[in-house]
Each structure stands twice: as structure tokens, then as C-alpha cells.
Amino acid sequence: MVEPRVYQALNQPVVSHLDPYFFQVVEDCRELLRQYFATENAFTLAMSGTGSAGMQTAVANFVEPGAKFLVLANGYFADRMSEMGRRQGARVSRLERPWGQGFDQAEVCEVIRRERPAVVGFVQAETSTGVYQKSEFICQAAHEVGALVIADCVTSLGAMPVEVDANGIDIAYSCTQKGLSCPPGLAPVTVSPRAMEWLKARQTTPADWYLDLKLLADYYEGAHRYHHTAPISLFYALREGLVAIAEEGFDARLARHKRAHLAFVAGIEAMGxxxxxxxxxxxxxxxxxxxxxxxxxxxxxxxLLVASDIEILGGFGPLAGQIFRIGIMGPLAKEESVTLLLGALEQALREEGYQVPRSGVEAAKEVFDSQPATV
Ligand SMILES: Cc1ncc(COP(=O)(O)O)c(C=O)c1O
Structure with missing residues (x-):
């Protein structure tokens, strides 16, 4: 759900893509994005495009043709990253896990030491399965062999800890339409000084002109040399969404999401x-x-959709027909929404012949009552 105040920001007059006011808006976004990525990275930016443009930015700039690119593959979006690597001409190798499982330290370290890739890619929050991947040991093992690390943070940014610097992630990318509660259309990206050094020394030109970070640095920083006509209104929206998060307090926002999640899980388990x-x-x-x-x-x-106007998603790939995927984020990560959803789900399941042993709504309410509202 897009924050209502973000819709108002979309309505503001559009200035030119070279207007000093626009660059001020961009700077405000960069500053707040650094905070939520939890990084000091100077090179933090929103790319024009959706989350996949963030992925492509990472792959096109940091995975050279012929380079070994190790992807930790346990879901749909890791597969997309592998495919982008293949199209860039990289030698892609994959450490695979069944969808729904995460990676453990021992197996990751063993493969990285054996394969010695130039770049390691993984998905921090795999939307196709619901797995959140711990990142620090991946980055440590990669850095031991001199590899850069790309992390897909499309679903984590703004709702879960991303912790770019603490984890040691070199290139992280995200989107605007999930944890940041903005419309789709921009892809926040942050790059470590180490990765920027590598990029400066890169001898080959990235195959993607549009997402070439060296060219974009000339547009967004320093000379403000025209590169493309940035989507001005989306930057207004992003800034407003980021400011709304600052006003709530970033830690309080994460705590709100965690609390809604715990209450939801209690409800689900009560329902058998x-x-x-x-x-x-x-x-x-x-x-x-x-x-x-x-x-x-x-x-x-x-x-759910017809009776209650609530849209949830199903599984796909190996999980087709086996799971419900339920987004609880942004303005919807609160008690009224979680209990509304659980009540409607209970009703829909009953109508489909499932015997619900206990009310999920009551169990969720107990969690909301017992968990503190803030950290
Ligand atoms: C983990 C992950 N990575 C990448 C993407 C691609 O983002 P987009 O659909 O905004 O291009 C998504 C979209 O849901 C995602 O969940």
C-alpha cells in the first residue's frame, strides 16, 4: 500500500531533470537511503527503473564477461540473477538449495573457497519463498577470496534489517514499491568504496549503457551532465516515503513489521x-x-479477493499450489489489518471445507497485547 501522503507528493509540479531543485530532492533521497541501507557508502542512488533494474545495474557493472559469478540459488529471483549473469557473458555457477530453505555457513564457505568466484550474488529476502538469508558469513567468505558481493534487498529494505556495512555487502539494490511504501519505478542501489574502486579500474565497458554507473555518477554528482531524463515525480514520491519513515523512526518501523509478523504467525498456527x-x-x-x-x-x-477485497498471492515454480504468499508491509503492518486478514482467511478456508480448530484472530490479538509496540 502506498502511503497516502506519497500520492500527494506525486501531484507536485514537475521541474526539469537538470533543475537544481531536482538535484536537491535526489540528495535528500540519497541521504535517507543511506540510513535505511545502514551504510556510509557515498555512492547510494535510485536508478530509474523497477527492482529488476537494480539487479541489472549490479550485474552489468560488476560482473564482467568471462568472470566467474557464483549465485546462491534458492528461489525465483536468484534464478533471475543467474540469467542476467549468463546474458552478460559471465561464467555462472550456482550453489542450489530447495525453495524455502536458506544457506548455512559451512556449505557457503566451502563452495566459495573451492570455486573462488569474482562475484557472489544472493537474495537477502527471497519473495518467492519467504526466506530471509543471513548475510555476514557470505560476505566474509567472499572477501577472503577477493570477491565482490551483490545482495538483492528488494523485499527487505524498509521492513527488515538490511545492514549493508555491518554485513559487508558490496552492492545492494532494492525497489520502491515494497518496504518503502512508494509506487514502483525506482531502484535504490548502494555501492561500497571497495566496489567503486574495482569499477573505476574496470577496463571493459558494461554492455548496458542506460545503467552504467560511471555515466550516472556524472549526471547525479558533480557535473550534472545530462544522461537520461529522470522520472522527476517518482523522486518526489520516494523522498516523501523516506521522510515518512524518518518521522516514524526507522527502528520503530522495523519493530512494527516484526510485531505484525509474529502476530500473524500466531494466528496462522492457531488455525492449524x-x-x-x-x-x-x-x-x-x-x-x-x-x-x-x-x-x-x-x-x-x-x-478473499471477491468477499473482502484482500489480495494475497500463491506460490509458483516448485511451490505452485502449495503456499499462500502474504505481504504485510508499510501502512498495512498493523493490528487492524492483520486481524482483518486472518478473519477473512479463516472464513475463506471454512468455505473451502477446511476445519479451523481455533480462531486466528484471537491468537494474533494476544501477541499484539503482549508485544511492545516499539523496540
Ligand atoms: C527479491 C526480488 N528481487 C527482484 C524483484 C524484481 O523487482 P521488480 O518487479 O520491481 O522489477 C522482485 C520483485 O518482486 C523481488 O521480490
């Missing part, structure tokens, strides 16, 4: 359902729930 991902590895704002045996997943989702 189970989460796909084991505790401690779950994304707070993207919850994956196993469809109970004998229940038609699509029929439940249709009922």
Missing part, C-alpha cells in the same frame, strides 16, 4: 496451518503459509 520457512529464517513482511491438504489455493484467494 503452518509456515513454509522455519522460525528465525522468515521474512517479516512476506509470509509464506502452507496450503492445507485438500484445499484449493486459487479458490481461497478468489474468495
Amino acid at each position: 496451518l503452518s509456515m513454509l520457512v522455519e522460525e528465525g529464517k522468515r521474512i517479516w513482511n512476506l509470509n509464506t503459509v502452507r496450503v492445507p491438504p485438500g484445499v484449493d489455493e486459487l479458490a481461497v484467494r478468489k474468495r
